[in-house]
Amino acid sequence: MPRVVRFHNFGGPEVLKIEVLDVRDPGENEVKIKVEALGLNRAEIVFREGKYLERDVDFPSQIGYEAAGIVEAIGSNVTNCKVGDKVSTIPSFSMAKYGVYGDVAVVPASAVAHYPDNLSTFEATSIWMQYLTAYGALIEFGQTRPEDFVVITAASSSVGFAAIQIVKEIGATAIATTRSSGKKQALLDAGADYVVVTDEEDLERKVHQITKGKGSRIIFDSVAGTFLKDLADLAAPEATIFIYGALSMMSTPFPLMMALKKGLVIRGYTLFEITGKPDRLERAKRYVVEKLKSGKIKPVLDKTFALEDIADAHRHMQSNEQIGKIIVSVN
Amino acid sequence: MPRVVRFHNFGGPEVLKIEVLDVRDPGENEVKIKVEALGLNRAEIVFREGKYLERDVDFPSQIGYEAAGIVEAIGSNVTNCKVGDKVSTIPSFSMAKYGVYGDVAVVPASAVAHYPDNLSTFEATSIWMQYLTAYGALIEFGQTRPEDFVVITAASSSVGFAAIQIVKEIGATAIATTRSSGKKQALLDAGADYVVVTDEEDLERKVHQITKGKGSRIIFDSVAGTFLKDLADLAAPEATIFIYGALSMMSTPFPLMMALKKGLVIRGYTLFEITGKPDRLERAKRYVVEKLKSGKIKPVLDKTFALEDIADAHRHMQSNEQIGKIIVSVN
Incomplete structure (x- = not known):
């Protein structure tokens, strides 16, 4: 048995x-x-x-x-x-x-x-958890464009790597965050344009430098908690912050003044928004299979x-x- | 002088x-x-x-x-x-x-x-503050459709009345909230399909009844604070909550679990997202002037x-x- x-x-x-x-x-x-x-x-x-x-x-x-x-x-x-x-x-x-x-x-x-x-x-x-999750936020809903700067937090998770690969496939700039420097090289090897080690560096200042003051238009976060305030600070006007997890396990204050000032979209997101709608799922599967076959993305x-x-x-x-x-x- | x-x-x-x-x-x-x-x-x-x-x-x-x-x-x-x-x-x-x-x-x-x-x-x-604010959320960004249920909080403000009028002009269902019963009749007179007196009634239950369990797809809120949790509870899957004010003056917890579960978009919003972009402003002015001329909206x-x-x-x-x-x- x-x-x-x-x-x-x-x-x-x-x-x-x-x-x-x-x-x-x-x-x-x-x-x-x-x-x-x-x-x-x-x-x-x-x-x-x-x-x-x-x-x-x-x-x-x-x-x-x-x-x-x-x-x-x-x-x-x-x-x-x-x-x-x-x-x-x-x-x-x-x-x-x-x-x-x-x-x-x-x-x-x-x-x-x-x-x-x-x-x-x-x-x-x-394949599916990581690429459908990243695809849904970055492409289906976020419509990431080549000129965008995308901040990917907790980037050494499987979904984080998937997001880096999809951002690079789009031709946009991937800014990965990690807490300690031990995973920095792996993230660079995976294609991240920049890696910010948040225990050692000021994330908002780094993103400000990298984006020449424009800020990040798409933020893909699984941490939540008080970190959301930092993400709102580094966001571009009318940016979207996708929150797809709650790694911090802390309560999450809504950064209201910054959201009003910048017109920020802060969005709870899971892959079930993709898997629950057949038309979305078909589009997503087609994209993922095509990119996997061509080797443009790889677990x-x-x-x-x-x-x-x-x-x-x-x-x-x-x-x-x-x-x-x-x-x-x-x- | x-x-x-x-x-x-x-x-x-x-x-x-x-x-x-x-x-x-x-x-x-x-x-x-x-x-x-x-x-x-x-x-x-x-x-x-x-x-x-x-x-x-x-x-x-x-x-x-x-x-x-x-x-x-x-x-x-x-x-x-x-x-x-x-x-x-x-x-x-x-x-x-x-x-x-x-x-x-x-x-x-x-x-x-x-x-x-x-x-x-x-x-x-x-005209402009109230109708551009309501237009931007309900039409430019929210794309409200006739089948939608729209919750409008603190609805007896000038922006609240403007929102009720635009929702009715779209042909959607306007659910207005007010804290005490004194303003209920004025909101009904202004065209609200339903008025929920939040000091006396359970808002989530009322919206559940009105929408037959579907929830509200567009929520237009100027209160924020802990009220956001109630709004997330009554929201439909993939609803958008526009927050355009901070009347409660309290800190606002982000309703993370409900946002993840429903894929909620929670969005800081001001009319400056309309007035700051000439193409959006032109569209908005055309809409507002046309509807004012025809008497379909009226301050x-x-x-x-x-x-x-x-x-x-x-x-x-x-x-x-x-x-x-x-x-x-x-x-």
């Missing part, structure tokens, strides 16, 4: 249990995947802690958004894939209901996508863990030492 | 002084207006208190955004009006430099606009004060008892 990762109460990495279970067959509009690898996301840390957008959980709960593997069975009505296809999963479902950490996973057919042949299975776990991978070490993989993400995507190899 | 209202330090209404002064001739690209009436704005209260966006003031300072009167002289390069024209002023200048409270006012020619003949001089003081006027009672006029605005625009008759 397959191994499935579940947890019986919210808590630290230790609540993740490897359980040997029978996994049901796929129902209507569902697909069963033999999992070869998993990609970790911050969302899963926060979900495990009971602090995610999805909190209404029946224990024991499954967990996990991104798996790559082979289609093992399809339910009725499924037309977008067939048994034996190499696929990966798009985070567009309830983790409690469809979590993918395990040897096999049942997911909605709409969440199953083929990935380009030039990607490894590990790389295939590292940056961090360490690989074994499935039985899933708790250690979570601990590694919480250490904030990773650079790019943390992978779990299955089997 | 003409009377000019000035103040020598920030403070309460009593700092406003009527001074008899020589007023300079208009320079290049400037126009001198013989003022017949003034319209009061909340911005002037806050400016007088030293809490406005414009705080860098050389005392004594002038004050005032909206005057209606007759062109008395024009400077060089002025082509958009001539001596004798009936005009009113668009708030698109520094109040400290060009304040219009007085018997005469010198303003930039770009701030001078003709108003339709079917408006009285009093009504002419009550709602509150009390009229004499210029010598300007401090009382400010006190009246601070009492929050007014319904619509407070007017000052000059001469």
